Amino acid sequence: MFDEGGRLSRDTAEAEAGMKGITFPAWYGKHYVTLAEMLVRLGSFGLDLTWRVECDEIVDPRCSEIERRSAGAGMDTLTLLSLTTPFLQLIDAEARGFAGDELVVVLTEADSSWWDVRAVDERVLSELRCHYPDATDL
Secondary structure: OEOOOOOEOHHHHHHOOOOEEEEEEOEEOOEEOOHHHHHHHOOHHHHOOEEEEEEOOOOOHHHHHHHHHHOOOOEEHHHHHHHHOOOOOOOOEEEEEEEOOEEEEEEEEEOOOEEEEEEOOHHHHHHHHHHOOOOEEO
């Protein structure tokens, strides 16, 4: 997923080329924005997606299970949500959401400090900006 310099892999970067994105802090005071929270914030847009997740750092046994279940055909949103609750803090992880074969959203958690969100639908980013007012464009 990430190269040695912390940049996204070339395949992922090329797939995201047509997407717009935002970035915002993963921490708001003592509150950490979890992947589960991000999935819920996607609302109906994210409900029917298929997810593939990669974790550069396995910080919890659930990370391995998430990667295993998302390999190949991926997993549905509700399965991913069930694996990320309760509280699961990620370090350098990427969740790619597909509608059929089309990549439509990418959630990247960088160093347990920032979320980068890229999406084909600007409404997704607008909704996230409402919840995370510190968000800036990528």
